[in-house]
Amino acid sequence: MSGEGNRRTWMRWALVAVVVLGAAAAFVAYRDHWPRSGGLVQALANEARAANPDRATVAVILEAAFSETRANASRWSGVFWGFSFAAVALSAMAGLVLKLETLPWSDRVRKDVGAILSVLSALIVTISTNGDFHRKWQANRLAAAQIEDLSYRFLRDPATDPRRHLAELGRIQLQRQLEIVGAKGAELPGAAEPCETKAE
Numbered sequence: 001m002s003g004e005g006n007r008r009t010w011m012r013w014a015l016v017a018v019v020v021l022g023a024a025a026a027f028v029a030y031r032d033h034w035p036r037s038g039g040l041v042q043a044l045a046n047e048a049r050a051a052n053p054d055r056a057t058v059a060v061i062l063e064a065a066f067s068e069t070r071a072n073a074s075r076w077s078g079v080f081w082g083f084s085f086a087a088v089a090l091s092a093m094a095g096l097v098l099k100l101e102t103l104p105w106s107d108r109v110r111k112d113v114g115a116i117l118s119v120l121s122a123l124i125v126t127i128s129t130n131g132d133f134h135r136k137w138q139a140n141r142l143a144a145a146q147i148e149d150l151s152y153r154f155l156r157d158p159a160t161d162p163r164r165h166l167a168e169l170g171r172i173q174l175q176r177q178l179e180i181v182g183a184k185g186a187e188l189p190g191a192a193e194p195c196e197t198k199a200e
Contacts, residue, residue, distance in 0.1 A: 040148060041067065043155055055162040062151045065169060069176070070144040076137035083128040090121035132182065139179035146172045 044066075047059035094117035097103065097110055105113070128134075147169065154165045 040151055044151060047155065052162070058154065058162045058165055061166065062147065062154060062169065065173065066144060066147045066151060069140050069147055073137060073140035073144050076133060076140055080128060080133035080137050083124050083133060087121045087124040087128070090117045090124065094118040094121065132180075135182065136180050139176050142179075143172055143176035 041063055044059045044063035048056050048063065050056045050059065094114045097117065098114040103110060150165060150168055150172065154162065
């Protein structure tokens with residue numbers, strides 16, 4: 001294959017890579033608009049207009065914390081699974097490039113492309129593993145579930161002191177950060193204890 005042919009081949013591969021990366025980025029951004037517990041968010045928004053200023057304040061904080069944590073969980077899920085599927089796809093493509101005899105490429109080009117795809121697959125796996133994408137996704141997902149449960153308890157609990165729910169929210173957020181940095185189970189001095197709700 002001539003030098004001009006090789007250049008065109010590499011340009012095609014570069015274009016494919018750009019398209020794939022752009023599609024992955026668009027998918028991750030699109031996930032932010034998927035409906036998630038819309039009823040709960042609306043109920044908290046309504047509660048934010050309550051006559052009780054303390055209850056309204058807690059509702060605003062819970063809604064913001066839930067929306068942020070759930071969005072973070074969605075983003076990290078998209079990044080983690082996107083990297084995982086990309087690594088598998090690149091590895092499979094490397095094998096196909098090396099084995100397919102119908103490709104109008106010389107053995108030299110086929111080996112180069114196969115090697116590049118294999119290296120990219122290994123790099124993606126390394127980045128995903130060292131970046132702890134899976135752990136960050138799980139930490140945010142679990143925190144979102146805990147905040148969701150706390151929000152439901154807040155909505156059904158006509159407590160005279162609604163701010164007591166903030167103690168448990170602080171504990172959930174602290175635990176989320178500890179799990180993100182890999183310090184699961186650790187406790188910082190003065191960490192808030194979860195608030196106890198009275199039995200109904």
